[in-house]
Amino acid sequence: MAYVVTESCIRCKYTDCVDVCPVDCFREGENFLVIDPEECIDCTLCVAECPVEAIYAEDDVPADQQQFIALNAELARTWKPIVERKEPLPDAEQWAKVKGKTGELKR
Secondary structure (H helix, E strand, O other): OOEEEOHHHOOOOOOHHHHHOOOOOEEEOOOOEEEOOOOOOOOOHHHHHOOOOOEEEHHHOOHHHOHHHHHHHHHHOOOEEOOOOOOOOOOHHHHOOOOOOHHHOOO
């Protein structure tokens, strides 16, 4: 069972999770992060580090976020690995609590 990054990450892209990942399973897009399910070792370290609570165990992804399971797997195949913490997006705080921002995702 892998962990999954969900909608809350879109337009925020906090990378605190990347810093604690022992296997470098995160992949970076322009305004979103995903977890490569083939690399994730289910260590749970990233969950507590996410300030917007965007990371869930695959079995615990909320019903309205289920599409992110396949989306993480799809985008992880083409996005480049991110292995070091970076600054969040400049307007991350404004977007942190916004719901319904899936349409904002840049592939």
